Amino acid sequence: MLIEVSGLKKSYTTGTVKTEVLKGVDLKLGKGEIGVILGPSGSGKSTLMNIIGGVDRADSGRVTVDGTEVTRLSDEELTEYRRAEIGFVFQFYNLIPNLTVGENIEVVANISKSPLNIGAVLQAVEMQEKKDRFPRELSGGEQQRIAIARAIVKNPKLLLGDEPTGALDYQTSRSILRLLQQVNKEFGTTILLITHNTAIAAMANRVFKLRSGKIVEEWVNQEVVPAERIEW
Template sequence: MSIQFIGVTKEYKNGSNIFLALNNISFEAKEGEIVAIVGPSGSGKSTLLNLLGGLDRATSGEIIFDGLNLSALSDKELTKYRRDKVGFVFQFYNLIPNLTAYENVEVAAELNKNSLKIDEVLEAVGLLDKKDKFPQELSGGEQQRVSIARAIVKSPKLLLCDEPTGALDYKTSKEVLELIDKINQIYKTTIFIVTHNTSIASMCHRIIRLRSGQIIEIKENINRISPKEVEW
C-alpha cells in the first residue's frame, strides 16, 4: 500500500488574484515510511500536510491513501477519515490546560473504538510517571510528548507532524525525534514530518523537497541515520 499525490494543485483566491500553494505535484511514498517534507517558508509544506490529513481539499488532482481517494470523499467521510486514520502533531502542543496528561490523551482515545491503552501509550512516550500532571507542570518537551501520545492513541495509520521540534531546544528536539522514530518502529505508523530543519531529513526514509509550490526533488534515503546521529 502506498500514498499517492497525482497532479495535485491547491489554489487560493484573493479577489481577482490566484495564489498556487501547490502546483501540479505528484509523488508516491510507501506505507510504514518516515517522510520528510522540506523547503523554505511559503513552499507549500503545510498545505501538503493539510491536504493529506483531510483538513483541506485539493483544487484538482487525486490523493490516494489506504484505498481511499480523498478528493472524492464527502465532508462527513473526510471527518471519519481524520478521526480513524490520522494523528496530528503540531509545533505548539494545543493541550487542554485544565486536563492532566492522562486526560488529554483520553479525550483522543474516546474518538476511536480501536484505540490503544492510554497507559501503554504514555509508557511508550516516557511519561507514565507524570500522567497526573497538568500541562503547566510539564516542560515543553514533555508537553510535546503528551501531544504525540494523544495523536497515536487512536492507533492511526498516518501521523502528520508539522514542525514538531520548532518550539524546542536542541536536546529536547533530539528526544522528540527519537520518540517519533520509536513510534514508527513499534506501531509501523507512516509518518510525515514537515520541517525547516533539513538535518532532520537524514533520519527519514524519503525526502520530498518543495519550492514555490512545486516538487524540486524526491529522494529515497538509502543512507538513513538514527535520530541520535542527527546534528545541526
C-alpha cells in the first residue's frame, strides 16, 4: 500500500466551539492506483487530503505514505516530505503569474531531487507550443494542464487533486481527467482525487465516500473506465 490511513481524527476549534471534522477515518490506496474521495460539502474531504499531503496535522490516528509515518514527522521533516513526495493540484491553478509556462515548471524541477524531463512533461500535457506564454494568456484548462505539469515534474510519489476539474467546463474537465489517467499510466504516479462528481469515480481503482467525517462506503472498481468514456 502506498497510503495507509488509520483511525484519523481531527477537530477545529473556533472560539469556544469545537467541531469534529474527521471522526476516525481508515483508508488504503495501493502504489500506482487512482483513488477518488466523494462526499458532500463540509464532510472533511479537503481536511483528510491536507493531512495526507502534510499541509495540516491530525489530532490522532496514523498516516503512512510509502513507509513514511507522516503523522510523526517534525515540522521540518513535513516540509521536506511535501516538497519531495507530494504533487498538489487545486481547483484554481496557483501558477506564478510573472513566470512563463516553462519557467513555472522549471522552478519546481530545479528544487527537486529526481525531476522528470521538462520537455517530456510539457509533451505529456500537450503544452510544448505554449511554453513561452504567461499564465494569463492561457485558458482555464490550459492553466490546469500546467498546474498538473508542475505537480508531476518533481516525480512525486503521490499526486493529490482537490477538485482539479471544479472550475472547468465539461469537455475541458474530461480532457484533464484523461490527462491524469495518462500520467498515472505513463509515470506510475499514485493519484488521489477529491470530486463532487460521482461519475468521475468510474476512472478510479478505489472509491471512498465520506460523510460527516467518516467513510460510510468504499468500493473497488473491478474495471477502470477510461476517462474519455465517462459521461455526466
